[in-house]
Amino acid sequence: MNIMAQIAIPDHVDPDHVVDFDFYNDPRYAPDVHEGIAKIVAESPPVFWTPRYGGHWIIAGHAAIFQVVRDTETFSSAKMGIPAPEQEFKQVPINSDPPEHAQYRGPLNKVFSPKAMMAIQDEVRALAADLIEKVRADGHCDFAHAVAEPLPVSIFLKMMGLPLDMLPQYRRWVGEILISNDVQVRGRASGEVIASMSEIIQARMIERRNDIISTLLDTPIDGREVTFEEMQSFCLLLFIAGLDTVMNGMSFGVRHLAKDPALQAELRANPARITDAMEELLRRYTFTMPGRIIARDHEAFGVRFKAGERVLIMLPAADLDAREFPDPLKFDMDRENKVHIAFNSGPHRCAGSHLARIELRILYEEWLKRMPEFRLDPDKPAKFHGGHVIGVDSLPLVWDPS
Numbered sequence: 001m002n003i004m005a006q007i008a009i010p011d012h013v014d015p016d017h018v019v020d021f022d023f024y025n026d027p028r029y030a031p032d033v034h035e036g037i038a039k040i041v042a043e044s045p046p047v048f049w050t051p052r053y054g055g056h057w058i059i060a061g062h063a064a065i066f067q068v069v070r071d072t073e074t075f076s077s078a079k080m081g082i083p084a085p086e087q088e089f090k091q092v093p094i095n096s097d098p099p100e101h102a103q104y105r106g107p108l109n110k111v112f113s114p115k116a117m118m119a120i121q122d123e124v125r126a127l128a129a130d131l132i133e134k135v136r137a138d139g140h141c142d143f144a145h146a147v148a149e150p151l152p153v154s155i156f157l158k159m160m161g162l163p164l165d166m167l168p169q170y171r172r173w174v175g176e177i178l179i180s181n182d183v184q185v186r187g188r189a190s191g192e193v194i195a196s197m198s199e200i201i202q203a204r205m206i207e208r209r210n211d212i213i214s215t216l217l218d219t220p221i222d223g224r225e226v227t228f229e230e231m232q233s234f235c236l237l238l239f240i241a242g243l244d245t246v247m248n249g250m251s252f253g254v255r256h257l258a259k260d261p262a263l264q265a266e267l268r269a270n271p272a273r274i275t276d277a278m279e280e281l282l283r284r285y286t287f288t289m290p291g292r293i294i295a296r297d298h299e300a301f302g303v304r305f306k307a308g309e310r311v312l313i314m315l316p317a318a319d320l321d322a323r324e325f326p327d328p329l330k331f332d333m334d335r336e337n338k339v340h341i342a343f344n345s346g347p348h349r350c351a352g353s354h355l356a357r358i359e360l361r362i363l364y365e366e367w368l369k370r371m372p373e374f375r376l377d378p379d380k381p382a383k384f385h386g387g388h389v390i391g392v393d394s395l396p397l398v399w400d401p402s
């Protein structure tokens with residue numbers, strides 16, 4: 001079967017619950033991905049089916065998403081990719097369901113604890129300052145490449161104990177895994193990452209260092225030693241999660257600020273509000289859409305799910321659902337409801353959220369403190385991509401250098 005082709009609507013799917021939606025390249029994503037998502041959620045039922053990529057379900061309503069992410073017996077994380085990969089590489093804890101999930105999540109809660117993450121604040125701030133000072137006198141930069149990519153990615157590589165000079169190659173692999181909807185490209189890149197991580201794991205098995213891989217090797221799982229395969233599985237997930245996500249958050253946030261000089265001025269005058277701004281930016285520009293697989297035939301939300309069907313959890317749609325967040329496209333730091341789902345909810349809630357929040361807050365603080373008023377480059381529009389992680393490929397900015 002050509003997985004790109006649209007398939008016929010199966011008998012158990014009610015045509016009223018069918019919406020043609022291509023989460024990699026939907027035409028409604030242009031000119032603005034999140035405005036497109038808000039339109040899709042406003043026009044569609046909270047749960048719908050699309051004939052794209054072999055056919056799959058989409059959970060788009062706020063209430064439906066909160067229900068689905070907690071019902072792990074029906075909506076399993078054992079298989080998540082859409083289209084279905086040719087070979088599934090198990091990543092823990094993300095591909096394990098409760099109760100197994102807890103044994104893999106425990107070690108990550110330890111390495112990414114709030115206390116451990118507070119300890120790297122000075123390092124994040126120093127690198128942010130350095131990267132910003134490199135572009136400040138130029139009057140322009142591609143923020144995505146000059147700051148958003150090197151800042152969190154270098155910090156993450158150092159924490160993991162991975163070589164910094166591999167950054168460009170690592171980023172190419174992550175791009176192929178996350179942006180491509182070609183299962184062969186994704187499978188090949190995942191294999192390359194596993195091979196590369198295996199070499200580092202083997203080196204740390206011989207000689208420990210002060211890094212996450214060494215700590216995980218020394219952290220028992222359910223009272224026994226972690227296996228080599230489990231280490232590969234941890235490392236593949238951390239690699240994908242750590243080398244991409246935060247940079248997109250930074251670019252979406254700074255793009256918003258570039259379009260709103262009054263907000264820039266307000267936050268410069270009152271930096272204590274940057275945390276509130278950061279949370280509202282995470283809501284307004286929620287950018288991940290994890291997958292699930294139906295573990296058993298099940299009826300809910302007026303539809304019939306069949307075991308083996310794939311499901312896309314459209315987290316940005318929950319955060320742009322007007323039933324939950326009135327006037328959802330408006331940026332409003334004083335919203336009554338501040339509980340967004342950018343890091344998901346339930347057992348798989350992001351393990352790296354403390355790290356991500358520290359990096360985002362420090363970036364906004366340093367950028368606003370060091371830069372004059374900045375705006376989008378009128379001649380070079382920003383570029384984006386869709387997929388399981390919606391991302392910013394380039395963000396050209398301009399300012400009047402002082």
Ligand code: HEM
Nearest residue numbers: 093094241242245246249288290343344348350351352356
């Ligand atoms: C702004 C940045 C980030 C966002 C928006 C984000 C978002 C998410 C989301 C939505 C999930 C849940 C996936 C699911 O339900 O299947 C998740 C899980 C996870 N994230 Fe993040 N993430 C970010 C940064 C990071 C970073 C920096 C790391 C680590 C270096 C990380 C590590 C993880 C891990 C290990 C999981 C799996 C947790 C589990 O299955 O128990 N994330 N993230």
